[in-house]
Amino acid sequence: MVYLSKSILRGEVEISGSKNAFFPAVGAGITLGAKKITIKNTPLVRDIYVMLKIIEELGGNFEIEGNKVSIYTEKIEPKLIDQETFSRIRGGVVIFGALLSRFGKAYIPYPGGCKIGKRPIDQHVKAAKDLGFYVEETEYGVKAYGEIKKNKISFDIKTVTGTENAILMSIRSSKEVEITNYAKEPEVQELIKYLEKYGVRFIKEEDKIIIDPTSKEEQEEVEFELIPDRIEAGTFLISAASTEGRVRIKNVIPEHLEIVIQKLKEAGAKIHISQSEIEVEGKPIYDPLYIVADSYPDFATDLQPQITVMLLKSKSKSVIEERVFPERVNHVFELRKMGAQIDISGNKIIIYPGKIYGGTSVEAKDLRSAASLVIAGLIAEGAPTFIRNFEIIERGYEKFLVKIQKLGAKFYKELKEGIKDVPNFA
Ligand code: EPZ
Numbered sequence: 001m002v003y004l005s006k007s008i009l010r011g012e013v014e015i016s017g018s019k020n021a022f023f024p025a026v027g028a029g030i031t032l033g034a035k036k037i038t039i040k041n042t043p044l045v046r047d048i049y050v051m052l053k054i055i056e057e058l059g060g061n062f063e064i065e066g067n068k069v070s071i072y073t074e075k076i077e078p079k080l081i082d083q084e085t086f087s088r089i090r091g092g093v094v095i096f097g098a099l100l101s102r103f104g105k106a107y108i109p110y111p112g113g114c115k116i117g118k119r120p121i122d123q124h125v126k127a128a129k130d131l132g133f134y135v136e137e138t139e140y141g142v143k144a145y146g147e148i149k150k151n152k153i154s155f156d157i158k159t160v161t162g163t164e165n166a167i168l169m170s171i172r173s174s175k176e177v178e179i180t181n182y183a184k185e186p187e188v189q190e191l192i193k194y195l196e197k198y199g200v201r202f203i204k205e206e207d208k209i210i211i212d213p214t215s216k217e218e219q220e221e222v223e224f225e226l227i228p229d230r231i232e233a234g235t236f237l238i239s240a241a242s243t244e245g246r247v248r249i250k251n252v253i254p255e256h257l258e259i260v261i262q263k264l265k266e267a268g269a270k271i272h273i274s275q276s277e278i279e280v281e282g283k284p285i286y287d288p289l290y291i292v293a294d295s296y297p298d299f300a301t302d303l304q305p306q307i308t309v310m311l312l313k314s315k316s317k318s319v320i321e322e323r324v325f326p327e328r329v330n331h332v333f334e335l336r337k338m339g340a341q342i343d344i345s346g347n348k349i350i351i352y353p354g355k356i357y358g359g360t361s362v363e364a365k366d367l368r369s370a371a372s373l374v375i376a377g378l379i380a381e382g383a384p385t386f387i388r389n390f391e392i393i394e395r396g397y398e399k400f401l402v403k404i405q406k407l408g409a410k411f412y413k414e415l416k417e418g419i420k421d422v423p424n425f426a
Helices: 019-031 046-057 091-103 122-130 160-170 186-197 230-242 254-267 301-313 330-337 367-379 390-395 400-406
Strands: 002-005 010-014 036-040 061-065 068-072 105-109 134-137 141-145 152-154 177-180 201-204 208-212 221-225 246-250 270-274 277-281 290-293 318-322 341-345 348-352 361-363 385-388 410-413
Touching (some): 002 367, 010 400, 019 036, 019 046, 019 091, 019 160, 019 221, 046 061, 046 091, 091 105, 091 141, 122 152, 122 160, 160 177, 160 186, 160 208, 186 201, 186 221, 230 254, 230 367, 254 277, 301 330, 301 367, 330 341, 367 390
Parallel strands (some): 290 318
Antiparallel strands (some): 036 068, 177 208, 341 348
């Protein structure tokens, strides 16, 4: 639980490693047969610990030293993981492709993750079937086994973890595999780089990738370094712009935020980019935007809830078309409690300009809506905003309160026992 007061964010913030690039890194290491997987620049957030628990349940173990995580996989077996653990995250689903590749069999419960609408895994199943694995869907989950008999996977829709799984399971093939309609998110590109580092060859075309796993080099140990988290970076850029502040984000890959930067500029924010830094300078009123949230390189759905808040400060109506998770509107219901005028029409979120007010209790129901409610609390007029279930932010943002406090956010956090541990509340 946290109380936030109107604040202006100013200063510098260091971006952590990418949460969603960690899962395919684990998958790549298992697939490559490595006994030890070292992953540098790992953000120590809750979803990562859940993934490490999954590794333990499979028989492996791990060590954490600063932001370096070492995973030992020698004793890993393709056994069924506890449903309760598995359903706490989404990223763990890459274990399916990784185990199938390394052992020729895998059995996973249906995964969970943030409640942001339907999240089926039919495309992951399709990928395994397309390759000729035997696949059984039980009430409990999905079981796959056998050898690769075919070499073409064709996705009906673009899916990030589905593409990651397809790549991982293809590494078992004794010849080239072709994947069409694949997702191009930077985290997928990173998986390709992890595997290229150890000899797997990829040919990337506009709509398909061809994987040649035959040149894979068997490794005792592999090491990967995670890219900066583009969603954390985008969250800080949007937060700074929303609070009319000026923030320099450090350790980023600006190319991964191209559309976000373009949209912030189009709205009227000032942006300065250098090699691995972006500085944003906000203002009180923005030009309205039309945003399409879709797969990369389009605007990331994981930043849709955050920019919804900023667009309350537009001169006139803004529209966001949410094409990935049309039901990702948890934040809209909470923002309305603060006085926001936002309509939902099909997959469109229509945002009317207007002030929002604190003195309200709102609930964070998923990771990115928690981030959006923080921004709302930072721009709300009057009394502080009380965010229930704020802790969900720890699933994906490393040291979030420490970082926003350094930037000047005014808040206090109430621990379960009622102790206030951040005494900077104005
Ligand atoms: C990844 O989820 C991310 N998670 C999500 O980040 C992100 O929101 C999402 O990609 C979209 O960018 C991880 O990488 C761990 P999808 P994923 O499969 O892979 C439909 C965050 O906040 N679909 O690309 O689960 C699906 O319903 C999280 O960090 C099927 O229909 O997303 C959605 O409409 C939240 N069948 C669309 O595809 C399938 O088999 C894209 O989902 C798979 C997906």
